[in-house]
Amino acid sequence: MTTQKSKNRLSARDITKAAMFIALMAAGANATAFITIGTVPMTFQPFVAILAGILLGSRLGAFSMIGYAALGLIGAPVFAQFTGTAVIVSPTFGFVLSYILMAFSAGLIMERSRRTVPAYFTASFSAITICYVFGYTYWYFFFTLSAGGALSMGGYLAILATWIPFIIKDLIMAGVAAVIAPRIDKAVNRRNTYTGTSTAA
Template sequence: MKTYEIVVCALFAALMAIGANVSPFLTIGGVPVTLQLMFAILAGGLLGSRLGSFSMMAYVCIGLAGAPVFAQFKGGPASILSPTFGFVLSFIAVAYATGKLLSEPAKKAAYLYTGAVVILLNYVIGTHYMYAAFRWWAEAPQGFSYAVAWSWMAAYLPLDLAVIALSLAAVPKIRLALSKRSVYIIKE
């Protein structure tokens, strides 16, 4: 990797840590509300699939190593046992998919398609992990089922769709602003 690539990956790993803790104590149904989805989309959209996903992997590794970078200032290997850790893992896939789908100058339809893929990846990976965690090692609430796990996500859907739309709308504008200032943009 080039020095510039290492720096921008570290920058997006740091932005994820900030985004995880913008509202450290705002939770809905035990799940913290964060801006991590936005930074995962921006990482993939601006850095490309390889570096975007690498920056998200770096973020996960930093958190698992013990730095308090996950939501609510948590970190360490025990984070794997958290029912919401699947959403953290999904950010790697979100950044990769965003980078792949927006690697060429995209039309508006590509952004809509990317948004659909992003929400699917985030929810499928995160919700399945949450369901498995509650079933196998976490204390499941009374009456918890697969349908309940998915119904919990309905509370987040409007916010997540708004974040996805704003993030995807920002990608071409940021790319254009960086290209006008002769800032190096990574192409895959």
């Protein structure tokens, strides 16, 4: 019982790592947010969410993304274009929620795989797929219904085609995350705190 409780308790190191990724998410939200396609800003948040999952694991990675979302929802201007609680009534709120799922899924894949190059790529591209399946679908429903339009698969795909620049950017970023993650992983997780295995030489 005591062992299980200790596993579930976050250490000071865990909290520090989570806080670091919360800060990186805030920075990634606004580093290029002045570049927009339509009304949607370009951000590096999916890239950071992927790394959070790979480097922190499913539990701590998701916790860091929940912390980021909570910080914005209480009013801190950490979302794209320095917004806070206003994002709740924005169609892009689905992407904020998707970051939690992205980090969790990327971490879970790494926890259940040997830490090989294919595993890093699988985790990265699975996470970016979740980002768009969940985030874009939320955006489409919110945008279409708030505009009084009718939902249809044709409309869903037609609007998705206009998101190609975002998709290309995020696919590239997912690839970059998969390439750099092994080196960062070895540096950050010499003792893998979320699997209990040592990666030290």
